[in-house]
Amino acid sequence: MEEEVNKHTISVLVDNETGVLARVIGLFSGRGYNIESLTVAEVDKRNSVSRITVVTSGTPMIIEQIKAQLSRLVPVHIVSDHTEEGPHVERELALIKVACSGEKRVESLRIADIFRARVVDSTNRSFVFEITGATEKLEAVIKLMTPLGLIEVSRTGVVAIARGDQSIASGNKSI
Amino acid sequence: MDDAQLTGSEIVLKVLVDQGVDVIFGYPGGAVLPIYDALYQQDAIRHILVRQEGGAVHAAEGYARSTGRVGVVLVTSGPGATNTVTGLTDALMDSIPVVCLTGQVPTHLIGNDAFQEADTTGITRPCTKHNYLVKSVDDLARVLHEAFYVASSGRPGPVVVDLPKDILQAEAVYTTSRQTRHKTYRPKLKAEPDQIEEAVRLIAGAKRPIFYTGGGVINSGPRASRLLTRLVRMTGFPCTNTLMGLGGFPGSDPRFIGMLGMHGTYEANLAMYNCDLMIAVGARFDDRVTGKISEFSPGSKKIQIDIDPTSINKNVMVDLPIIGDVGIVLRQIIKRWEEGQCRADEKALGKWWKQIRAWQGRDCLSYEMSDTIIKPQFALQRLYEHTKKRDVYITTEVGQHQMWAAQFFKLEKPKRFMTSGGLGTMGYGLPAAIGVQIAHPDALVIDIAGEASILMNIQEMSTACQYRLPVKIFILNNQYMGMIRQWQDLLYDGRYSESYSASLPDFVKLAESFSAVGLRAEKPDEVDGVISEMLATDRPVIVDVVVDQMENCFPMIPSGAAHNEMLLGPDDKTKTPVSEEGMVLV
Numbered sequence: 001m002e003e004e005v006n007k008h009t010i011s012v013l014v015d016n017e018t019g020v021l022a023r024v025i026g027l028f029s030g031r032g033y034n035i036e037s038l039t040v041a042e043v044d045k046r047n048s049v050s051r052i053t054v055v056t057s058g059t060p061m062i063i064e065q066i067k068a069q070l071s072r073l074v075p076v077h078i079v080s081d082h083t084e085e086g087p088h089v090e091r092e093l094a095l096i097k098v099a100c101s102g103e104k105r106v107e108s109l110r111i112a113d114i115f116r117a118r119v120v121d122s123t124n125r126s127f128v129f130e131i132t133g134a135t136e137k138l139e140a141v142i143k144l145m146t147p148l149g150l151i152e153v154s155r156t157g158v159v160a161i162a163r164g165d166q167s168i169a170s171g172n173k174s175i
Numbered sequence: 176m177d178d179a180q181l182t183g184s185e186i187v188l189k190v191l192v193d194q195g196v197d198v199i200f201g202y203p204g205g206a207v208l209p210i211y212d213a214l215y216q217q218d219a220i221r222h223i224l225v226r227q228e229g230g231a232v233h234a235a236e237g238y239a240r241s242t243g244r245v246g247v248v249l250v251t252s253g254p255g256a257t258n259t260v261t262g263l264t265d266a267l268m269d270s271i272p273v274v275c276l277t278g279q280v281p282t283h284l285i286g287n288d289a290f291q292e293a294d295t296t297g298i299t300r301p302c303t304k305h306n307y308l309v310k311s312v313d314d315l316a317r318v319l320h321e322a323f324y325v326a327s328s329g330r331p332g333p334v335v336v337d338l339p340k341d342i343l344q345a346e347a348v349y350t351t352s353r354q355t356r357h358k359t360y361r362p363k364l365k366a367e368p369d370q371i372e373e374a375v376r377l378i379a380g381a382k383r384p385i386f387y388t389g390g391g392v393i394n395s396g397p398r399a400s401r402l403l404t405r406l407v408r409m410t411g412f413p414c415t416n417t418l419m420g421l422g423g424f425p426g427s428d429p430r431f432i433g434m435l436g437m438h439g440t441y442e443a444n445l446a447m448y449n450c451d452l453m454i455a456v457g458a459r460f461d462d463r464v465t466g467k468i469s470e471f472s473p474g475s476k477k478i479q480i481d482i483d484p485t486s487i488n489k490n491v492m493v494d495l496p497i498i499g500d501v502g503i504v505l506r507q508i509i510k511r512w513e514e515g516q517c518r519a520d521e522k523a524l525g526k527w528w529k530q531i532r533a534w535q536g537r538d539c540l541s542y543e544m545s546d547t548i549i550k551p552q553f554a555l556q557r558l559y560e561h562t563k564k565r566d567v568y569i570t571t572e573v574g575q576h577q578m579w580a581a582q583f584f585k586l587e588k589p590k591r592f593m594t595s596g597g598l599g600t601m602g603y604g605l606p607a608a609i610g611v612q613i614a615h616p617d618a619l620v621i622d623i624a625g626e627a628s629i630l631m632n633i634q635e636m637s638t639a640c641q642y643r644l645p646v647k648i649f650i651l652n653n654q655y656m657g658m659i660r661q662w663q664d665l666l667y668d669g670r671y672s673e674s675y676s677a678s679l680p681d682f683v684k685l686a687e688s689f690s691a692v693g694l695r696a697e698k699p700d701e702v703d704g705v706i707s708e709m710l711a712t713d714r715p716v717i718v719d720v721v722v723d724q725m726e727n728c729f730p731m732i733p734s735g736a737a738h739n740e741m742l743l744g745p746d747d748k749t750k751t752p753v754s755e756e757g758m759v760l761v
Contacts, residue, residue: 015359018308019296030301061488068484074305074325074360 003059007036008083009090009160010067011168012052015075016042023073024052033058033066037092037135037157049077053159080168087163093156094138099126100149108148115141126151183312183343184213187276190319192219193352196247198238198613199223200231204251205291206278209343223613223642226634228255230606232262232333233632236271237610240593241568243396245327246610248275253291256337257298261600263333264302268597269419270394272331274322275303281341282310295337304332312345320352329362330483331394362482364500371507373495374454374478375517378508381452382523383530384412387435387464390419390596391457391481391501393589399502400424400589403456406509410519413531415443417458418581419596426585432531433540436464437732438578441539441741442531444730447472448738449530455479455493457501459486461597462760470737480504539730539743540582549699551576551651551722555583555623558649561706568611568620570594572604572628575657575728580623602631605648609635612644619647619710626652626719627676636689639715647709648717650682653724661727665742666753686717695719734760 014020021040028035037055042048056066063081070079082088096117098108105127112119112129115137121128131141135158142153162168181189187210191199198221203211214222225231228250235246250259256277266273280289296308305325307318319336326334366374378384386407392399400423407414407430414424415435424431433440435447444466447453453475458464460479465471468490477493479486480501487496497504511517542552555576569584570593571577577594586592593611595603604622612620622629629650639646651657659674686693692712696705702720709716730741735757 018310019300019306022297023300026301061492064488065485068487072483072485074357077359 003061005057005059006063006083007055007057008063008081009053009055009088009158010070011078011080011082011160012054012070013043013077013168014050014052014073015077016048016050017075020050020075021052023075024054024070027069027073028054028056031065031069033062039157039159053157055158078168080162082160082162085162088160089163090134090158090160091132092135092138092158093130093132094142095120095154096129096131096142096145096150097126097152098129098145098149099151101125104148108145111141111144111148117141178348180346181349182209182213182346183315183338184209186312186315186347186349187319187338187343188213188217188220189349190316191247194245194320194323196245197221199247199249200225200234200238200610201249202228202231202251202255204253204255204278206252206280206340207249207255207276207338207343209340210249210276210278210338222249223609224638225606225609226637227632228258229262229602230609230632230635230638232259232266232273232275233600233603233606234610234613234635234638235273235275236262236266236269236603237570237593237607238614239271239273239610240607241590241611242614243590245272245274245323248273250275251278251291252280252295253293255291256293256295260298260302261598263299263335265595265598265600265603266333267302267304269595270331270390271333272326273333274326275333275335277335277337279308279337279339282339283341285339295335299335302333303335306335306337308337309339309342312342312347315342315347316350321357324357325360329360330391362500363498364482364503366480366497366499366504366507370495370497371504371511374497374508375511375515377452377476377478377495378410378454378512379517379519381412382520383450383527384410384452384454384524385446385450386412386414386424386454386456387417387447387458388414388420388423388456389417389458392420392423393457395457395500395502397589399457399505402502402505402509404428406505406512409509409512411521411524412454412519413446413528415439415446417461417464417596418594420458421581421592422586422589423457425587427587432535434581436461437466438582438728438730440582441537441730441743442534444732444738444741445534446531450475453477455481456505457481460490462490465490466732466740467735467737472738537743542726545723546699548723549696549702549720551653551720551726552579552583553699554651554696554702554720554722555579557702558621558623558706559584561703561710562619562621565619567591568593568608568615568618570604570607570611570620570622572622572624572631573599573601574625574628575653575661575726576623576625576628576651578658578728579651601628605629605632605639605646606635608646608648609639609642609644612639612646613642620645621647621649624648624650625657626650626654626679626682627656633685636686636691636715636717640689640691644715645713646715648715649709650717650719651722652679652682652719653722653726654679655724658728664727665731665733666758682717682719686715689715691715691717693717693719695721697721733757
């Protein structure tokens with residue numbers, strides 16, 4: 001009864017208290033769940049609430065466990081599974097450093113243009129490109145830039161938000 | 176409203192008093208000296224000095240499990256805190272409400288590798304339901320009140336509050352626990368009407384049903400046990416308990432068919448395997464219960480009532496999950512059952528019971544008696560006969576004796592059986608018995624022990640004697656770590672690697688050295704005598720019962736096997752060789 005393994009993007013609203021990130025990460029490592037990407041930042045200063053976006057994978061049974069386990073953590077307000085709950089937008093930002101000269105330099109600019117990457121730093125021998133988009137788009141750019149002299153990549157990991165006029169906060173945590 | 180400034184230590188004690196705490200278990204040290212000084216100057220809270228911090232947590236667990244109240248622990252920083260880790264994990268696995276206050280080095284030294292510093296919140300994060308490091312004295316009262324709320328609501332569990340020494344000495348105004356609603360943590364207690372409707376429909380239509388009930392019934396409170404008993408009797412269904420659920424349904428009721436699982440009864444496990452409706456109440460489908468998961472009760476519809484959503488569909492997919500407090504949901508079901516004037520399918524039930532009675536005819540707990548050697552089962556049977564008329568509290572250590580205790584003691588009431596179920600912590604029973612005896616000073620409290628387990632926390636004899644706690648320690652001494660030896664018998668061709676208890680103390684002299692009473696039985700005809708003498712002694716007693724070294728605990732579902740592949744006795748040994756898949760399981 002091997003079930004299919006799927007990737008899920010989950011948003012978690014948490015109280016921004018000491019150790020909350022360790023608690024979430026420890027849950028994943030302690031119970032053997034995957035983390036493919038993890039992003040965290042405060043989103044509501046007044047109420048001191050942070051938003052964690054985690055991309056994970058597992059069978060439907062495991063994904064249900066992950067969500068139940070996350071909801072059970074005391075400082076967690078809301079757990080929202082974008083992959084399951086319908087249309088949403090996922091974005092990631094990458095900074096890509098390409099060191100090259102001559103024709104390769106021109107080619108890297110041409111690729112950047114096609115993917116709407118911006119040049120945010122330049123020397124005679126290098127560019128830093130900033131690119132935003134879905135994970136697949138970033139992967140495509142990185143793949144194309146690699147033979148042109150890509151020497152370093154920094155990525156934020158995925159953030160996600162549901163489409164439409166509803167707020168994540170209108171759902172309530174009930175455990 | 177009192178605006179007087181209190182020190183952190185005074186705030187700690189005031190919170191304890193406001194939370195109704197009258198006893199705490201602890202051990203002093205540098206970082207918590209301010210609290211100990213405050214303790215010295217008051218009478219509201221009694222402090223029980225254990226002999227090792229691990230004992231304090233187990234004692235608090237015994238206290239909590241036998242009363243339904245939160246058990247409280249106070250220890251110092253560093254080694255004091257790290258010694259609590261086993262007990263905290265134990266309380267987490269068995270859902271026991273414990274608040275553990277740990278001292279910490281002053282805030283300005285945190286992170287400096289100071290003397291007796293440990294990252295207590297880091298270490299205890301995965302073994303607590305929640306934990307806190309208090310960084311400002313202004314947060315202290317709120318955090319402590321919150322700790323009690325978190326420990327005791329929903330699925331109970333241990334909570335650690337780490338208290339830096341400077342916070343204990345700083346001053347603040349005390350705040351009461353008015354905030355009744357926690358910001359985020361609000362367990363769901365009640366089932367939806369359509370779930371109740373569906374549950375009642377399934378129960379009324381069942382032909383081969385079974386109630387499978389666990390520790391959740393006991394944690395929910397005595398009312399849940401009464402409601403469960405009522406529902407089982409109304410429907411006439413059979414009922415089996417998990418190790419943690421024993422006493423949640425009266426053991427002498429004819430509808431009770433014994434404990435289930437690895438060392439459960441033949442009838443309980445076969446009823447689980449063959450049922451068409453399983454009603455899991457506050458039970459979590461632990462691997463010791465299910466056996467081989469792919470062959471677990473293959474033909475049944477499953478209803479599961481549990482307060483913790485993570486217990487649902489974790490190991491076994493259920494057809495009707497109901498998230499809520501067991502007591503509340505059972506009341507909802509009974510109400511709907513009565514309103515609808517529902518009836519169980521009595522004809523089908525009659526047939527089902529006939530089948531179950533036939534399984535019971537196998538008498539799976541029988542054993543071969545001996546005139547010369549004390550069989551451990553015999554000793555426990557006699558202990559049960561001598562004590563069954565009394566309101567007895569049983570604690571156990573971990574191993575064969577624990578399983579025999581679970582098999583042979585028919586528990587009539589909840590909160591009477593304290594055992595380390597989930598974690599399987601050897602050394603649990605004696606400190607737990609101390610906690611129980613503190614909560615119930617006049618009750619009969621017996622720790623059923625093995626000679627190996629008891630040595631793991633034997634230092635707590637000193638605690639029992641200091642506080643004149645008449646706990647009875649009933650050691651089934653087979654000079655082996657019996658359960659280890661049993662597995663080595665069954666799985667490793669009898670290669671008894673390191674499972675022999677060498678250089679054992681003379682338990683009678685050991686008891687006497689603590690100024691307790693030591694007794695010994697070596698022959699079957701001495702058993703009744705020592706039990707009578709033990710019961711007549713109003714002091715701590717260690718009874719050393721010298722039992723058959725080679726007796727194994729049956730029935731047994733070998734690891735990796737299914738409920739219908741039980742071994743019933745020693746002659747069954749070679750019938751089902753353990754699969755390779757089973758060998759890797761614990």
